[in-house]
């Protein structure tokens with residue numbers, strides 16, 4: 001088991017001990033926390049969702065063949081405008097979806113998640129950001145280009161999470177990644193500036 005698998009497995013246990021209906025958002029090809037949740041409890045009640053119909057269709061195709069669970073459902077929607085009623089889920093799990101929000105803002109995604117969580121519900125979310133210390137260690141010319149072109153990479157979303165209404169937030173730093181060897185747009189920008197950018201990863205448990 002890799003360190004990442006171990007972290008996901010322990011987060012999945014915590015999600016399952018909370019219990020109830022789980023909504024995985026921005027499921028993506030990696031599935032976020034959903035594969036670890038279903039490994040622990042194949043009967044868990046999980047709604048698998050993404051903006052991309054292809055992603056959702058492929059997960060349905062795979063899980064129909066491998067798990068045959070009547071407790072899985074599938075939905076295609078924008079998590080900045082979630083088509084579920086207020087207070088309808090116990091847990092929302094997000095393995096990097098909100099951090100990579102398309103077609104909306106990360107603040108509106110957090111507000112929507114808050115809205116659809118039950119009164120004692122939790123959001124479990126993970127993403128990464130570039131810390132102030134990492135930024136300060138870069139050449140000044142690279143710092144100013146990054147601050148101007150990609151201010152989003154320096155936001156850890158803590159303030160937006162509080163503003164969405166969450167009453168208690170527990171954050172755990174869990175490693176990180178480097179742009180060297182990555183083919184994302186931020187990695188291309190870092191390379192064009194001659195720097196390697198380190199992203200610090202965290203997992204957050206946000207209580208309604």
Ligand SMILES: C[S@@+](CC[C@H](N)C(=O)[O-])C[C@H]1O[C@@H](n2cnc3c(N)ncnc32)[C@H](O)[C@@H]1O
Pocket residue numbers: 025026027028029030031032033049050051052055077078079080094095096097098100101102103104
């Ligand atoms: C970088 S991927 C990675 C995360 C994914 N959980 C994984 O483990 O592979 C981000 C995912 O979030 C989805 N996404 C981005 N913005 C979204 C939005 N506004 N609503 C729903 N899904 C979104 C993308 O379609 C993509 O599948």
